[in-house]
Structure formats: structure tokens, C-alpha cells
Amino acid sequence: MHRIVVDAMGGDHAPDEIVQGAAEASLGLTGAEIILVGDASALGRLLPRMRHDGARVRVHHAPTWIDMDEKPAEALAAKPEASILVAADLVARGEGDALVSAGNTGASIMACARSWKLVPGVTRAALAAVYPTELRRGEKDDPFSLILDVGATIDATADDLVSFALMGSAYAKLVSKNRSPRVALLSNGTEAGKGPAAVVAAHAQLLEATDINFIGNVEGLDIPRGVADVIVTSGFVGNVVLKMLEGVSETVVRLARYAHKERLAWRLGLLALGSAIDQLKVLTDWQQYGGAPLLGFQHPFIKAHGRSNARAVTNAIKLAHKTLAGGLNAEIGRAIAELDERNGRRKRITTEPAQS
Amino acid sequence: MSLLDRAKRLAGLPVRVGERIGLLDYVPAGIAEGEAPPTHVFRWDLDKTYLRTEFDSFGDLVKSAMEEASDKQAYPGATALLRALKQDGHRVCIVSGSPTQMRQVLVAKLALDGIEYDEFVLKNNLKNILRGRFRSMRAQIPYKLPAMLQSRIGATAAAETLFGDDAEADAVIYCLYADVIAGVVSLGDLERVLTASRAYEDDAARILDLAQRVPKGNAVRRVFIHLDRRSPPLGFRRFGPRLVPVFNYFQAALVLYQDEVLTARQVIFVALEMLDSGQYELGHLATSVQDVIRRGRVARDTALRLTEEASEAAKSGALSGRSDLPPFERIAEAFRERVRSLGGLEPFKFEPMEPLDYVRLVDEEHEQRRARRKQGMG
Incomplete structure (x- = not known):
């Protein structure tokens, strides 16, 4: 049985939508138990209103929580019994197997980093995000590519980038059912020598010392095209890129709205495209994906979108269950161990929590 | 003829x-x-x-x-x-x-x-x-x-x-x-x-x-x-x-144990049948306990008393023939943990209620049945 711990107080629509999502997940995931962490009174009032399985979803009391707009480090220091800290601690103590949160991203990552260990050989955890692309991938025709790191940390060494690539590849294999995900480094040119020193060194290592499907460097414009299934970069660059892509998408939507208002011909054109646009919405619906994984820790953590509704939360819980059932961390550990062996270097001792 | x-x-x-x-x-x-x-x-x-x-x-x-x-x-x-x-x-x-x-x-x-x-x-x-x-x-x-x-x-x-x-x-x-x-x-x-x-x-x-x-x-x-x-x-x-x-018959057995209709030993046999089915694990049973406590159907002490009595029953050989039971210390700890994790939560308390309006309930039931039929659920 997999025990999935859910921060019930994190997210714009917490706790109602989070509890609803967990309740729905309890009906479908018979091999899992869901532990809702948060204000027991509030959760105890909500659960009986929803269809759920009372043997598969339980409550763990945490008296406080961290709001979305709080500064992570300060909030964690001020609220030692905040739901995200209690939730991460439950997993660290072996009372849970994976964590799901739609709450404050910084606080969630820091809470994990405080009490969780990294997978042996991994030097730094990476937050991955998915982005809809033109090309699809894997058995499931997955329209999302994976970008990591998008902000778990700022810098990344060559070794970090290599482990990100291995982690991303293992994740894509499992979640997208993609047997040989195309992995690329994000750079300012496709040539091997292009980019900062860490990227150039990582490029050489990935070619020589790994058996993943490394396709070399890609540029920013290749991301929406879907040239690669896994795009590897440092947290700083990844975060900037992700937000820019989100900004572009929002601008396109605003332009379409403007066009809709401005001219009848444009409006008719948009109407004609209606079903195609609807299909695109379904394909690129982030709620169906559930959330972004924080890779590299010994326990899976799925960061659901802050605006997550019940459906997104259910899918995030399912995703956590999938990573547990598929043995993602064991796969990451195996890939890193193989890399270390090939490099012929001493295994890095990484029992300390990552610095964020 | x-x-x-x-x-x-x-x-x-x-x-x-x-x-x-x-x-x-x-x-x-x-x-x-x-x-x-x-x-x-x-x-x-x-x-x-x-x-x-x-x-x-x-x-x-x-x-x-x-x-x-x-x-x-x-x-x-x-x-x-x-x-x-x-x-x-x-x-x-x-x-x-x-x-x-x-x-x-x-x-x-x-x-x-x-x-x-x-x-x-x-x-x-x-x-x-x-x-x-x-x-x-x-x-x-x-x-x-x-x-x-x-x-x-x-x-x-x-x-x-x-x-x-x-x-x-x-x-x-x-x-x-x-x-x-x-x-x-x-x-x-x-x-x-x-x-x-x-x-x-x-x-x-x-x-x-x-x-x-x-x-x-x-x-x-x-x-x-x-x-x-x-x-x-x-x-x-x-x-x-x-x-x-x-949600399951362990919960019913717990309530009947609280009502002094069943003994701890009998409740354990219900639990064992559920574990034997492969559809439940000890964690599910403990979570079921928490659920009935939260809903104000079983008192916290009842769950803890059950584990003590069941443990006594096991020691006296009343559960002989079942060597595959999880250790009672583990069962007791699982139950205690679920109770603890509720913090100071006050279980739901029932207020004195008005007599039920059965005509309205019957009408509602008919409505629900119609709705279910529309949804293809019988």
C-alpha cells in the first residue's frame, strides 16, 4: 500500500478543493492510502460531505499553514507546525511514501529539503515542469515535454545537469510511457561547444558516460516545437524560460480575445476554429497532468499548481501513486550509480539535505 | 390428472x-x-x-x-x-x-x-x-x-x-x-x-x-x-x-463492540476476514477507526480498549489457530497513532432532532432514483 501525504491547506482553493480531490482519489486508488494534513476540524467537516472511502483517506492534524503569498523561509521559521512541514516530516519519518502539495512552491521545496535525503549520487534536487508542445511523445501521445530544473535552486554544475538529465529521462520513461525519451540541454546554440562552461561539460559527459537518448543542445524556440522530450537547464534559466513561455501563451489568449472583440471577420475566423481550439484546450489542460515533480529526493513530491481544483489534485495524487508504483526513485538511483561507475569516480556521499 | x-x-x-x-x-x-x-x-x-x-x-x-x-x-x-x-x-x-x-x-x-x-x-x-x-x-x-x-x-x-x-x-x-x-x-x-x-x-x-x-x-x-x-x-x-x-464491516463491528453486542475477540475475527480478503491492510483498519471516531460514532477510548482486550484474548489463546496475526503491539500502535493524529479534534455531536418527515424522505428518494436512472446508474 502506498501512503500519499497531501498538504490539505496549501493552494488557492484549499482546503475544499484539495479535500475533494483527495476524496475522489480514494475511490479510484484502492492500493493507496491518502493522508490529509491540516486543520483536523476543517477537514473533519469537509470529508463527510463528499463521496470517499473512509478506510483509505485519513486526517493528520496540523494547526497552522503557510499562505501562498508568504515568504517561504520566514514562514517556515515562524510556523514549525505548518501543514507542509508536518506533511514532509511524516514522509521523512516513514509514515508516508510521497507528498503532494498545491501550496507555496518555495515553502514546499524548502520543507522537503529540510527533512528529506537526496537519492544517493544526486547532488541537487530539480523541480520539473511540463509544457505543451507541437510534437507528441510516448505510447500515450503525451503532448507535454518536461523541463528541469525550473527553480528548485539557482545554479547548476555540469554534474548537476547530468543528474537532472538522468532523472528527467527516468521520469519521462515512467510517466509518458516513452521508452527512449529525447533528452537535450538548453543552450544558445545547437553546437556542442555553445553555452556556459557547465553546459559544455555536461554535454560531453552526457555523450560519453550515459546511455540515455541525448540529442545534444536545443535552443529556446525548440521547446514549444517539442524537439526534445526532456529539456535540461539550471534553475535560474529554467524558471525564466518557463515564465516567458507562460507569458507568451497568456498574450496569445489576450490577443485572441482582442481579435474577437475588434472585428466581425476575426470573430468569425475564431468561431470557425472553435472545435480545434477546444481540442487544443483539452490537450494542453494542465489539470489533467496533475503537477510537477520535484526530482532527486528519496521520496516523490508532486507540486500541484497553486490554482489546482479537485480534478488537478486527484491527478496529482494519481501521479504520486504512479511514481511510487513505477519505482521512479529506484530507477533514478540505478541510473546515477551506473553513471558513477562509468565515470570511474568515487561515489558522491550525498546524505545531507540539499541547500536551496 | x-x-x-x-x-x-x-x-x-x-x-x-x-x-x-x-x-x-x-x-x-x-x-x-x-x-x-x-x-x-x-x-x-x-x-x-x-x-x-x-x-x-x-x-x-x-x-x-x-x-x-x-x-x-x-x-x-x-x-x-x-x-x-x-x-x-x-x-x-x-x-x-x-x-x-x-x-x-x-x-x-x-x-x-x-x-x-x-x-x-x-x-x-x-x-x-x-x-x-x-x-x-x-x-x-x-x-x-x-x-x-x-x-x-x-x-x-x-x-x-x-x-x-x-x-x-x-x-x-x-x-x-x-x-x-x-x-x-x-x-x-x-x-x-x-x-x-x-x-x-x-x-x-x-x-x-x-x-x-x-x-x-x-x-x-x-x-x-x-x-x-x-x-x-x-x-x-x-x-x-x-x-x-x-464504509466497511470493521466499522460496524466497532460500533457493536461499543454497544456491548460483540466482544473484542469477535471484532478481531471480522478484522481478520477483511485482512484475509487482500482488500484491506492494517492501515486501512486503523484509518477506518479514525473515520468513525471523527464522525462521532465511536469514542476514542473504545478503540484503545478494543486493542487491550484483543491482546488479552490473544494471550489467553482465544485466537488460537491464527499465527499470522500482526503483533498486537503493532495493531495497538496503529490505532493509537490514528487517534493521536486527530489532535484535539472534537468529534461530531448530535443535537436533539425533530421527528423525521417520512413523506418528504420518500419523495426525495424517488427524486434521487429518477436522477440515478437518468445517469444510467439504475
């Missing part, structure tokens, strides 16, 4: 055959004259309460009708619970909406499970068809209520516990039955309920007669509703603390 011979032969048919061909009704034998009345009667529904049955579509119905006894599955823990309840002085009465033609296979299933019972009433739908009473085929109150009243007239107990499910109107029927025998529902009110239930006139008259004759008493201690559809438990709060919606 002469007509007289035929009549004689029909008259001599065993009830079982007569019932199957829609000619005779099964009338449960009450207690014999001079026999001591039962101390506690347990009334069980069968489909979705004891047996995992799907009848949400026509295909499901056909499948269910074609199943062999060995194909039919009881819910984990239900068999152990029913066996535990069949003690000296206790009476087990089954009233099911399944058609009488299913008797043979259902009797075989109960025999396979080692279930002893005193009454087993099935619905004579063939008779309903032959009489053109199509409304009666789906009607629940006009069928189950008289069957239960008749049964109580035949064998009156001071205490009764009822088991049903959330698939149809069991909660309403059982509470109505409890209130009728308690004398809380007047004959006039009952008549209005029967009209709302669309009972045929002669059926309604018969029910009113039974309601008048039934020995009165506040006998129904508990009504358990098995949440087969996983309906939100909140929807059942209006029925008051007597009715307990349960």
Missing part, C-alpha cells in the same frame, strides 16, 4: 416451489409457542449489504441472475460479522429484494459461507407480474416494511439491529420501521407515507393492519447503512445517532 388432483398437488407443493412459480408467499415461521422470545434480532438486507452485487444495468441484473453460489462474493468482514451475531437467543432475519427465483442459489451461498439464519424473505416478483402490479416490482417500502413487521409479530425481541445499504431506500425504510414499532409514527402518518410510496390500496391496508398489531417498543438499537456507493456520510446525519453509515 383431475382438477382436484392438480389442486391437491399444488396445495402439497413445498413453499419453495410454490414461491418460485409465483403462487405462494414465503411466510417466515415465528417462534413456537412456549419458546423463549429472542433477545436480539438482526435484520439483514442481502444485495450490496452482504453480497457484492451489481444491478446498475440490465446486463448486471442478468449476470447476477446467472451466477453460481460460488461466484457470489460477500463483502470482506460481513460473513464473520453475521456468524458472530448468530448466538444463543439471537435471531437473524434476512429480507432481500432479490426475486424468489434466486432462493436456491442464495441459500447455497449462505450455506457455503456457513451462515445460519432464522428467516429468509425474498421478493415474489413473478406474483407481482402475474397480478399486473408492475409498480410493486421496484417498490421498496410496500415490500420490506410489511415483511419486517410480520417477522416482528412472529418473534418479538427487546432489541433489534438492522443492516442495509445506500443503494436504495434502506435508511428510510429501517427508520420508518423503527419508529412504527416504537409507536412514534401514527397510523394516519403511516398511511400518508404509504400513499407517497405508491403502495397499492390492499397492500397499504395490510401494512396498516400489521402496524396496528405489531408489538410496540423502542427496540431498534442501531441501523447500519453499508456505504456501497460511497455516498457522503453527511447525508445520513438527519436520521440521528441511531443510524450509522459504515
Whole structure:
């Protein structure tokens, strides 16, 4: 049985939508138990209103929580019994197997980093995000590519980038059912020598010392095209890129709205495209994906979108269950161990929590 | 064969055959004259309460009708619970909406499970068809209520516990039955309920007669509703603390342990059956404990007392033959942890309630049934 711990107080629509999502997940995931962490009174009032399985979803009391707009480090220091800290601690103590949160991203990552260990050989955890692309991938025709790191940390060494690539590849294999995900480094040119020193060194290592499907460097414009299934970069660059892509998408939507208002011909054109646009919405619906994984820790953590509704939360819980059932961390550990062996270097001792 | 011979032969048919061909009704034998009345009667529904049955579509119905006894599955823990309840002085009465033609296979299933019972009433739908009473085929109150009243007239107990499910109107029927025998529902009110239930006139008259004759008493201690559809438990709060919606039979056993109907040892056997089914682990049972505590159905101390008593039972050899039990320290710790993790949560407390408006409840149930039918859920 997999025990999935859910921060019930994190997210714009917490706790109602989070509890609803967990309740729905309890009906479908018979091999899992869901532990809702948060204000027991509030959760105890909500659960009986929803269809759920009372043997598969339980409550763990945490008296406080961290709001979305709080500064992570300060909030964690001020609220030692905040739901995200209690939730991460439950997993660290072996009372849970994976964590799901739609709450404050910084606080969630820091809470994990405080009490969780990294997978042996991994030097730094990476937050991955998915982005809809033109090309699809894997058995499931997955329209999302994976970008990591998008902000778990700022810098990344060559070794970090290599482990990100291995982690991303293992994740894509499992979640997208993609047997040989195309992995690329994000750079300012496709040539091997292009980019900062860490990227150039990582490029050489990935070619020589790994058996993943490394396709070399890609540029920013290749991301929406879907040239690669896994795009590897440092947290700083990844975060900037992700937000820019989100900004572009929002601008396109605003332009379409403007066009809709401005001219009848444009409006008719948009109407004609209606079903195609609807299909695109379904394909690129982030709620169906559930959330972004924080890779590299010994326990899976799925960061659901802050605006997550019940459906997104259910899918995030399912995703956590999938990573547990598929043995993602064991796969990451195996890939890193193989890399270390090939490099012929001493295994890095990484029992300390990552610095964020 | 002469007509007289035929009549004689029909008259001599065993009830079982007569019932199957829609000619005779099964009338449960009450207690014999001079026999001591039962101390506690347990009334069980069968489909979705004891047996995992799907009848949400026509295909499901056909499948269910074609199943062999060995194909039919009881819910984990239900068999152990029913066996535990069949003690000296206790009476087990089954009233099911399944058609009488299913008797043979259902009797075989109960025999396979080692279930002893005193009454087993099935619905004579063939008779309903032959009489053109199509409304009666789906009607629940006009069928189950008289069957239960008749049964109580035949064998009156001071205490009764009822088991049903959330698939149809069991909660309403059982509470109505409890209130009728308690004398809380007047004959006039009952008549209005029967009209709302669309009972045929002669059926309604018969029910009113039974309601008048039934020995009165506040006998129904508990009504358990098995949440087969996983309906939100909140929807059942209006029925008051007597009715307990349960997700599984470990929860029912816990409540019965609290009510001093079952011993710790018997509760453990229910739990073991659930663990043996492979559908539950120790964590699920502990979470089930937390759920009933949170909902104010079981006191925190009860769960902890259960583990202590069960541990004593194990030490005294009362659970011999089961060497595969998780260590009791582990069980106790799991239960304690679930209780602890609730923090200072105040369990739900029931306020004194108004008498139930059964006409409104029946109307609502009809609405829900219509809605379910629209959604293709039966």
C-alpha cells in the first residue's frame, strides 16, 4: 500500500478543493492510502460531505499553514507546525511514501529539503515542469515535454545537469510511457561547444558516460516545437524560460480575445476554429497532468499548481501513486550509480539535505 | 390428472416451489409457542449489504441472475460479522429484494459461507407480474416494511439491529420501521407515507393492519447503512445517532463492540476476514477507526480498549489457530497513532432532532432514483 501525504491547506482553493480531490482519489486508488494534513476540524467537516472511502483517506492534524503569498523561509521559521512541514516530516519519518502539495512552491521545496535525503549520487534536487508542445511523445501521445530544473535552486554544475538529465529521462520513461525519451540541454546554440562552461561539460559527459537518448543542445524556440522530450537547464534559466513561455501563451489568449472583440471577420475566423481550439484546450489542460515533480529526493513530491481544483489534485495524487508504483526513485538511483561507475569516480556521499 | 388432483398437488407443493412459480408467499415461521422470545434480532438486507452485487444495468441484473453460489462474493468482514451475531437467543432475519427465483442459489451461498439464519424473505416478483402490479416490482417500502413487521409479530425481541445499504431506500425504510414499532409514527402518518410510496390500496391496508398489531417498543438499537456507493456520510446525519453509515464491516463491528453486542475477540475475527480478503491492510483498519471516531460514532477510548482486550484474548489463546496475526503491539500502535493524529479534534455531536418527515424522505428518494436512472446508474 502506498501512503500519499497531501498538504490539505496549501493552494488557492484549499482546503475544499484539495479535500475533494483527495476524496475522489480514494475511490479510484484502492492500493493507496491518502493522508490529509491540516486543520483536523476543517477537514473533519469537509470529508463527510463528499463521496470517499473512509478506510483509505485519513486526517493528520496540523494547526497552522503557510499562505501562498508568504515568504517561504520566514514562514517556515515562524510556523514549525505548518501543514507542509508536518506533511514532509511524516514522509521523512516513514509514515508516508510521497507528498503532494498545491501550496507555496518555495515553502514546499524548502520543507522537503529540510527533512528529506537526496537519492544517493544526486547532488541537487530539480523541480520539473511540463509544457505543451507541437510534437507528441510516448505510447500515450503525451503532448507535454518536461523541463528541469525550473527553480528548485539557482545554479547548476555540469554534474548537476547530468543528474537532472538522468532523472528527467527516468521520469519521462515512467510517466509518458516513452521508452527512449529525447533528452537535450538548453543552450544558445545547437553546437556542442555553445553555452556556459557547465553546459559544455555536461554535454560531453552526457555523450560519453550515459546511455540515455541525448540529442545534444536545443535552443529556446525548440521547446514549444517539442524537439526534445526532456529539456535540461539550471534553475535560474529554467524558471525564466518557463515564465516567458507562460507569458507568451497568456498574450496569445489576450490577443485572441482582442481579435474577437475588434472585428466581425476575426470573430468569425475564431468561431470557425472553435472545435480545434477546444481540442487544443483539452490537450494542453494542465489539470489533467496533475503537477510537477520535484526530482532527486528519496521520496516523490508532486507540486500541484497553486490554482489546482479537485480534478488537478486527484491527478496529482494519481501521479504520486504512479511514481511510487513505477519505482521512479529506484530507477533514478540505478541510473546515477551506473553513471558513477562509468565515470570511474568515487561515489558522491550525498546524505545531507540539499541547500536551496 | 383431475382438477382436484392438480389442486391437491399444488396445495402439497413445498413453499419453495410454490414461491418460485409465483403462487405462494414465503411466510417466515415465528417462534413456537412456549419458546423463549429472542433477545436480539438482526435484520439483514442481502444485495450490496452482504453480497457484492451489481444491478446498475440490465446486463448486471442478468449476470447476477446467472451466477453460481460460488461466484457470489460477500463483502470482506460481513460473513464473520453475521456468524458472530448468530448466538444463543439471537435471531437473524434476512429480507432481500432479490426475486424468489434466486432462493436456491442464495441459500447455497449462505450455506457455503456457513451462515445460519432464522428467516429468509425474498421478493415474489413473478406474483407481482402475474397480478399486473408492475409498480410493486421496484417498490421498496410496500415490500420490506410489511415483511419486517410480520417477522416482528412472529418473534418479538427487546432489541433489534438492522443492516442495509445506500443503494436504495434502506435508511428510510429501517427508520420508518423503527419508529412504527416504537409507536412514534401514527397510523394516519403511516398511511400518508404509504400513499407517497405508491403502495397499492390492499397492500397499504395490510401494512396498516400489521402496524396496528405489531408489538410496540423502542427496540431498534442501531441501523447500519453499508456505504456501497460511497455516498457522503453527511447525508445520513438527519436520521440521528441511531443510524450509522459504515464504509466497511470493521466499522460496524466497532460500533457493536461499543454497544456491548460483540466482544473484542469477535471484532478481531471480522478484522481478520477483511485482512484475509487482500482488500484491506492494517492501515486501512486503523484509518477506518479514525473515520468513525471523527464522525462521532465511536469514542476514542473504545478503540484503545478494543486493542487491550484483543491482546488479552490473544494471550489467553482465544485466537488460537491464527499465527499470522500482526503483533498486537503493532495493531495497538496503529490505532493509537490514528487517534493521536486527530489532535484535539472534537468529534461530531448530535443535537436533539425533530421527528423525521417520512413523506418528504420518500419523495426525495424517488427524486434521487429518477436522477440515478437518468445517469444510467439504475
